[in-house]
Amino acid sequence: MAYSEKVIDHYSNPKNVGTLDKSKNNVGTGLVGAPECGDVMRLQIEVNEEGVISDAKFKTFGCGSAIASSSLATEWLKGKSIDEAIAIDNMDIVEELNLPPVKIHCSVLAEDAIKAAINDYRVKNGLPALEEAKH
């Protein structure tokens, strides 16, 4: 399968690989996917006092498209407010990375990871969880 240049670029030079301290109250962690499905994403956000995502990190087990989707997601998250982050849609990722139909699930996983991280942050800070992710 031919990958788009953007996928190859994120795969070769992934942005924001790493781990944030999940014990901190202002860090939200989302872990989605399953090893037997061949995709696991862990996405983390750190939120500052203004409610803005000041840092985002990921680690992903999966194909190039899964790695690229999560790398892109972390890039997009940085500097966004929580409300703006919630609005990120998987189809935005599909469009940006030119993902073929069989790889759309990678973008879905990335969106789920964003929502899971936000939820974790919200719950830690006494806020109600968002309604169930749409997927």
Place this chain on the structure above:
Amino acid sequence: MELKLPIYLDNNATTPMDPRVLETMLPYFTDNFGNAASRNHPFGWAAEEAVDYAREQVANLIGADPKEIIFTSGATEADNLGIKGIFEMYASKGNHIITCTTEHKAVLDTCKHLEKLGAQVTYLEVLPDGMIDLAALENAITDNTILIAIMYGNNEIGVVQPVKEISAIARKHNVLFFTDGTQAVGKIPVDVIADGIDLMAFTAHKMYGPKGIGALYVRRKNPRVKVTAQMDGGGHERSMRSGTLNVPGIVGFGKAAEICKNEMAAEAARLSILRDKLENALLQLEESYLNGHKENRLPHTTNISFKYVEGEGLLMGFNKNIALSSGSACTSASLEPSYVLKALGLGDDLAHSSLRFGLGRFTTEDQVDYTIKAISDTVNKLREMSPLWEMFKEGIDLNSIEWAHH
């Protein structure tokens, strides 16, 4: 000398043609273009003579009589002809076929097709190292069993089955023995007499010959075996496979067989040293595992799982420069890992993380060294970004986590 990229290490999928084979074939496209069945003029005679000679070369490679070679379009057709042909021809004797779960799809899907036509098929499980359980095989035989179909060497893991023992069991119970020899013939000594094989499928393009030509060996003596034709027409190939003979292909197949016969011993020795070098280096990586039996296998094949990295992502790290196949066929949305590795009892995590290496006649040590480095670097890099690797390193049991399944 500078290393030329990309490197080809997918010789179990197909092999490049040996230039000596091509050279032998060329005149049969142009000057000697005759139909081997044209009995009345020199063009036909030349073609027939070439086919006769090639048939001898092919037969010689496997210790057969030339009359026992039925040319087909490839191994898939030979698998179909052998199994379906026996099912039809021996219908009055029984309808039970025994095969195993790690066979090639050309065998498994043929058996599934026959099930719809009334065949009873036993799909034997293999042992964790990929070997057939001989006792289970013998136990599976019933009064209705007409055929045992077990491959010689496996295409994904290279495991070589105990063919002599299998054929002895078949003989003892008066059951025919078919083997898919596609990966083994030309690579290791295969002798239909010594091995007790009644029918065998094999093909030219896995042994440095052209695509589009293969053969079914059908034993003529002790016992005399017959298959019902699956292609009707002019009655070519002793009426077992009609269709104008692919003369240039057959000539190339013959030459490829002759070269294999002459060079097999040296080539196998050289390739097993390179294969072992590759394998040993990659098994130095933490949490990497060899799939299949370590001793009983083809000299040019190895299959290794790299835990905590995903196969397709792994391939992407170097597939511009190294042609390899992943055990997992991840191109579909279903993300099915290799059924062969699953049959060995591998968990999805290991089955998703495997690479199959097929070395070949033109593989060099430089290429192996490059591959070792490229793969080691990619595995290490991907593990650095794998959440599963991090959890493993922290001592977290991945089975204790409740994963969200999609």
